[in-house]
Amino acid sequence: SQTIHQWPATLVQPVGSPLSLECTVEGTSNPNLYWYRQAAGRGLQLLFYSVGIGQISSEVPQNLSASRPQDRQFILSSKKLLLSDSGFYLCAWSVPGALYNEQFFGPGTRLTVL
Amino acid sequence: RKEVEQDPGPFNVPEGATVAFNCTYSNSASQSFFWYRQDCRKEPKLLMSVYSSGNEDGRFTAQLNRASQYISLLIRDSKLSDSATYLCVVRVRGKSTFGDGTTLTVKP
Numbered sequence: 246s247q248t249i250h251q252w253p254a255t256l257v258q259p260v261g262s263p264l265s266l267e268c269t270v271e272g273t274s275n276p277n278l279y280w281y282r283q284a285a286g287r288g289l290q291l292l293f294y295s296v297g298i299g300q301i302s303s304e305v306p307q308n309l310s311a312s313r314p315q316d317r318q319f320i321l322s323s324k325k326l327l328l329s330d331s332g333f334y335l336c337a338w339s340v341p342g343a344l345y346n347e348q349f350f351g352p353g354t355r356l357t358v359l
Numbered sequence: 360r361k362e363v364e365q366d367p368g369p370f371n372v373p374e375g376a377t378v379a380f381n382c383t384y385s386n387s388a389s390q391s392f393f394w395y396r397q398d399c400r401k402e403p404k405l406l407m408s409v410y411s412s413g414n415e416d417g418r419f420t421a422q423l424n425r426a427s428q429y430i431s432l433l434i435r436d437s438k439l440s441d442s443a444t445y446l447c448v449v450r451v452r453g454k455s456t457f458g459d460g461t462t463l464t465v466k467p
Contacts, residue, residue, distance in 0.1 A: 277453070288363075288446060288457035289403070304454075335402055345391040345450055350402040 247272035251351035264323040268336030276338040278319040283333040331358045365458035376437045380461045382447030383429045394432050395446040437465045
């Protein structure tokens with residue numbers, strides 16, 4: 246069966262510091278991968294998605310970036326965090342090549358920028 | 360106007376009640392539809408997909424009305440464990456748009 250991991254689970258960072266969040270998927274090959282952010286009491290905002298190694302699409306212009314160095318690894322980064330970057334960051338995967346299928350989420354990283 | 364809009368809630372119901380949530384979407388090209396459940400400070404988990412013919416999973420029934428561009432979720436015989444936020448999701452060409460969620464609290 247497929248599993249998705251994210252770390253760290255929680256993170257408190259000062260404004261202006263760098264960020265690196267990692268997501269890995271097990272049990273499937275070439276998954277579609279996604280990064281979402283959820284603000285308190287709100288729905289999920291799609292940040293990035295990837296259909297393959299090195300292929301990244303950005304949905305919202307911001308100071309975040311994403312990379313996919315390996316088939317089942319997805320990394321979210323920032324060089325300098327802003328207060329507005331605080332939120333719940335969720336990685337998700339879906340079946341490769343199927344655009345209509347459901348997504349499955351990792352446990353998330355709760356980021357607080359102070 | 361938001362692409363996906365849900366009943367704002369919150370819904371507070373007694374155990375055993377029947378409760379219904381609605382969700383409207385604006386993009387007529389939307390291709391697939393889902394309901395997710397999200398517990399406090401946890402990740403969303405897939406509750407059920409929504410098909411044009413309607414589908415049922417135990418106490419949960421989902422309906423899709425493409426003409427009016429809305430989907431619904433009906434929960435019968437509510438349990439305390441149904442307390443959560445329910446997210447409506449609409450997919451177009453592989454991209455998902457999430458509603459802001461409706462919070463349900465089931466009370467003894």
